[in-house]
Amino acid sequence: MTILLKNGNVIDYASRCNQKMDILVKDRKIAKIANQINEVADNTIDCTGLMVIPGMIDMHCHLRQPGFEYKETIETGSKSAVKGGFTTICPMPNTKPTPDSAIILKEIIEEAKRVNLCNVLPYSSVSKGEKGEELVNFEEMKQAGAIAFSDDGMPVVNAKMMREAMIKADKEGTFVASHCEEKSVAAGAINAGEVAKKLEVEGVLPEAEEIMAAREIVISETNKVRGHICHISTKTSVAMIRDAKKRGVPITCETCPHYYSFTVKEVLESGTNAKMNPPLREEDDRLAIIKGLQEGTIDAIITDHAPHSEEEKQKPLSQAPNGIIGFETALAASITNLIEPKHLSYLDLVRLTSYTPAKLLKLETKGQLKEGYDADITIFDPNLEYVYEKESIVSKSKNTPFIGKKLKGKVMYTIVGGRIVYEK
Numbered sequence: 001m002t003i004l005l006k007n008g009n010v011i012d013y014a015s016r017c018n019q020k021m022d023i024l025v026k027d028r029k030i031a032k033i034a035n036q037i038n039e040v041a042d043n044t045i046d047c048t049g050l051m052v053i054p055g056m057i058d059m060h061c062h063l064r065q066p067g068f069e070y071k072e073t074i075e076t077g078s079k080s081a082v083k084g085g086f087t088t089i090c091p092m093p094n095t096k097p098t099p100d101s102a103i104i105l106k107e108i109i110e111e112a113k114r115v116n117l118c119n120v121l122p123y124s125s126v127s128k129g130e131k132g133e134e135l136v137n138f139e140e141m142k143q144a145g146a147i148a149f150s151d152d153g154m155p156v157v158n159a160k161m162m163r164e165a166m167i168k169a170d171k172e173g174t175f176v177a178s179h180c181e182e183k184s185v186a187a188g189a190i191n192a193g194e195v196a197k198k199l200e201v202e203g204v205l206p207e208a209e210e211i212m213a214a215r216e217i218v219i220s221e222t223n224k225v226r227g228h229i230c231h232i233s234t235k236t237s238v239a240m241i242r243d244a245k246k247r248g249v250p251i252t253c254e255t256c257p258h259y260y261s262f263t264v265k266e267v268l269e270s271g272t273n274a275k276m277n278p279p280l281r282e283e284d285d286r287l288a289i290i291k292g293l294q295e296g297t298i299d300a301i302i303t304d305h306a307p308h309s310e311e312e313k314q315k316p317l318s319q320a321p322n323g324i325i326g327f328e329t330a331l332a333a334s335i336t337n338l339i340e341p342k343h344l345s346y347l348d349l350v351r352l353t354s355y356t357p358a359k360l361l362k363l364e365t366k367g368q369l370k371e372g373y374d375a376d377i378t379i380f381d382p383n384l385e386y387v388y389e390k391e392s393i394v395s396k397s398k399n400t401p402f403i404g405k406k407l408k409g410k411v412m413y414t415i416v417g418g419r420i421v422y423e424k
Helices: 074-083 102-115 138-144 159-171 194-199 207-223 235-246 257-261 266-274 283-295 330-339 346-360
Strands: 002-012 017-026 029-034 043-046 051-054 056-061 086-091 176-178 227-229 251-255 377-387 406-416 419-423
Touching (some): 002 346, 002 377, 051 346, 056 074, 074 102, 074 419, 086 377, 086 406, 102 138, 159 176, 176 207, 194 266, 207 227, 207 235, 235 251, 235 283, 251 283, 257 283, 257 330, 283 346, 330 346, 330 406
Parallel strands (some): 002 043, 002 051, 176 227
Antiparallel strands (some): 002 017, 051 377, 377 406
């Protein structure tokens, strides 16, 4: 199967390419990139007016299978991911049972292969059952296919255990992705402040994230091991990571589109569909996240795609579960809230969604549009404006504050391993 992409604006961070080019896909790989390719292909796509980028990689999402299939499955989540332009996704291990053994992890991998839409590279948990009491066998889980380790959804409370986990993961050539939440100050529904007071709910202190982030930085620096901090949301987290990187600490981090698209005030409009953990913050935090993305303090944009049923989200604000879906809005939210206001360039966006995630996950033939690399490609119309409607959502769950919002940019094709897996 050969695919010829004609006249697209090709954007590749590694080569700093941002120009009209043709791309020939053959035998699951990128065979040729040139100003003009005239070879006959099985499928020729006219990409005039469209942007062609390396397939987007989501380092952090939730597919809910096994155990919570009423929220999402590997199949419905994969369909949602490819509609959003993601060619590789990394589901977190807060499922039931937890992928804390090779058997469970391999079951997830096999189901993803059966679905066969995008690359699904699951995390192993750090501890058995995500209980923070006993570490998994890091060597065994890495060999079974774990892309990295996390107890996401739960913090690893015991610092000695986290230190040991980070050292073990580093030895396996990977990392622990830390859900930073100091439980003693984490109680609450939304960010502490005026909105929480107005809605008469307990507020989550920003220190809940920052105290744990500081701990992981210390462990990483002292032991000279990789550390990765999940979904950062506060100006202090950005500042601490910036300072650590300047000292040469091998720490990396990620953030989500909702943290640069909204503030806590969105809860007044969207209610529980704007409730997540960590919560939406204040305007100065939102601006700090944008600055962190601009300067490279923040390494990757992830979705933290977290499906919940409508029944669950209809509970009172203090009782409803945390999390929103994000696969189908991540690119458009980034174009609308980062590119359009000229905070970032498209090269920056590719760095954050494709190039750096591939580097962090050590995916050696992904994250770039380069001859010989995997033909994982995202093609989108950067100028298409629309209102995001609930009826258009492919995910099994519909919990998102982006419903009813005007967005710009829509995925037209997603190509994974040389196959068109999504076409608008």
